[in-house]
Amino acid sequence: MLAKYNSTRDMLDDDDTTISLYSRASRQPEPRHSENGTPSSVWRPVALTLLTLCLVLLIGLAALGLVFFQFYQLSNIQQDNISEKDEKLGxxxxxxxxxxxxxxxxxxxxxxxxxxxxxxxxxxxxxxxxxPCPENWKWHGDKCYQFYKESKNWQSCEYFCLAENATMLKISSQEELDFAMPQSYSEFFYSYWTGLSRNGSGKAWLWMDGTPYSFELFEIIIDPTNIRNRDCMTIFNGKAYSKDCKELRRCACERMAGRVVPEQLY
Incomplete structure (x- = not known):
């Protein structure tokens, strides 16, 4: 009997142990949920926003790239056109x-x-x-000449020729000498002033443009017995004379000839 009692007691103790374990297991607290929700539910809108911004940026970059590419192509085309036009213009x-x-x-x-x-x-x-010369002027070589009848002193002849858009006669070549000297023949002892003068006795003879007189071309006849200054040259009867610049002589002027007009040949 004692053995049966002990066996029954052991069985009851096992049941109590099982019930106790079940009760403690049933009383364990359930895990708490955060009042703000799970982390995934918080970051999902942010991720979507960032993704949207990235897509917008990619689309913008693609559009800018397309615009730049089109501009680059247009620039190359224009550059080619400019180069082609420059070549044609050249x-x-x-x-x-x-x-x-x-x-x-x-x-x-x-x-x-x-x-x-x-x-x-x-x-x-x-x-x-x-x-190609003005009316009444003589044409010789590439120049026009005029031998006026009015008598003036040397300086007045200089001004007179300048007023005619000309200068005083210059003889610097054999051809000019051969033309000018025959113009100086006169039966009334009229000589012509030229543009040759000097700045006092013993000084160099110079033409008005500064060209020196050539002794080999012609000789200047000087009267040593005359005490007056004889520093200006005249031509008379094919010869050159040194005369007083204040004396009255005729004026000889020259100027460059113009162009011959072919229509006036007919």
Whole structure:
């Protein structure tokens, strides 16, 4: 009997132990949830916002890249067009220069022929409307000459020639000497002032432009018995004389000839 009692007691103790364990297990606190929710639910809107911003930035960068690429292509096209136009302009400029050179050569040739024809007609008729000189002026070489009848002193002749857009006669070559000296022949003892003078006895003879007088070309006749200053040169009857600059002599002027007009050859 005692053994049966002990067995029954042991069984009851086992049941109490089981019940006690179950009760403690049932009384354990459940895990608390945060009042603010889980972390994933908080960061999800932020992540979506950032993703949206990234997408917007990528789209903007892509648009900027497309615009830059189009601008780059347009710039290259414009640069090519500019280079092509510059090349065409350069070719046109070179062609224009060649045409100008050819036209200048043709004009020079035409002027040379016109001068030759005009000079022949001028020499045959003693004057022609094609002459490149003013009316009543003599044409010789590339200059025009006028031997006036008015008598003036040397300085007045200088001013007179300047007023005619000319200078006083200059003889610096054999051709000019051969032309000028025959113009000085006069039966009334009229001589012509030239542009040759000196600044006192013993000084160098100079033309008005500063060119020195050539002793080899002609001789200046000086009267040593005359005590007056004889520092200006005249030409008379094919010879050159030193005279007083205050004396009254005729004026001889010269100027460059103009261009022969081909239309006036007819």
């Amino acid at each position: 070719n046109f400029s070179r062609q224009l220069q060649l045409l100008q050179i050819q036209n200048r050569k043709i004009a020079e040739t035409l002027q040379h022929v016109a001068v030759k024809l005009c000079r022949e007609m001028y020499n045959k008729s003693g004057g022609h409307r094609c002459s």
